[in-house]
Amino acid sequence: MPEAIFRIKRHDPHKKEEAPRWDEFKVQYEGENLTVLEGLFYIQENLDGSLSFRYCCRASICGSCAMYINGAYRLACQTNVRHLTGNIVTVEPMPRLPLVKDLVCEMDDFFAKYEYIKPWLIRNSKDPDREIMQSPADRHKLNMPVDCILCGCCYSSCPSVWGEDNYLGPAALLKAYRFEVDSRDEARRERLPLFANERGVYRCHTIMNCVEACPKELSPTEGIQWLKKAAVRRRLFGRAK
């Protein structure tokens, strides 16, 4: 039976006397495949019930189980242990985010910033009787940003976020891009001032850690650069979009 060794970073910040530590677990599995999430389930059920981690869909679409696995941002449910180098699986919580316990990070700021940029379709004109039409070419522009699952990998990896607590971060700005680039969205002044400032897009220095970290292989930097140019176009040339 194949076996994988899980090295998991454990820490409960509420217990001030306890320092972070590394626990090692041997996980045996049948067949060819074991995802990191399945390994964590096995550990929680059989070896240490106090292990904490987030998960939900197990199909890499909800973004709950983002972790730092073998030195890279990955979704635990999407990562096959067999595809990692060596037999040791090192699992840490996402770096630079406040810790709740073990592998669970505090995401309050992340979602507050997400909500702040008004991540919904803003319409000023009267809604048509049927669905709002969109050409295939316009829909094509949304292909990249709609795939964001809000896992927080980009946010955790961004040095501009590390330096500035109030920076909106790549995920929120990618979502702003997703709606600004949408042909059905009619926001003119509602969203622009929220992101076109030095706590928004102009804080991005195109370091591109977010692009490297994204488990869905999206490019928040591309969206942010588009927003920078769109803000200039609108302010200098008065373009609606």
Place this chain on the structure above:
Amino acid sequence: MKAEVVSTYRGGMWSWLFQRITAVLLIVCLAIHLVLTHFANIGELTTDNVAGRLAHAGFTAVDIILLAAGIFHALNGLRMVLMDYWFTSRSRAMGLSIVLWVVGLAAMGYGTWALWPWIS
């Protein structure tokens, strides 16, 4: 996150835009400056010959644009770095901008003053 802190922040576009514009100016003016300084034949490298080249209006104009673009690009870049890690509050960032503008204008004045004898 304090949303009100973010929403009071309006600036940033001009700083970003001019960083790009000055970058292009630097490439163009620096190339002209280097070519004229090193490859344009002014004869023997004497004070009179160099003064003659500096007195040329086009050459001086390129030099002054180069000076302005260089100072802005450098100080604005420095501002970005400092704001990322130390001057995170709005009031501190404003203070930093004012100090850098004073430094930049002083450097610009000094540079222009140094070129002035050749212009007038």
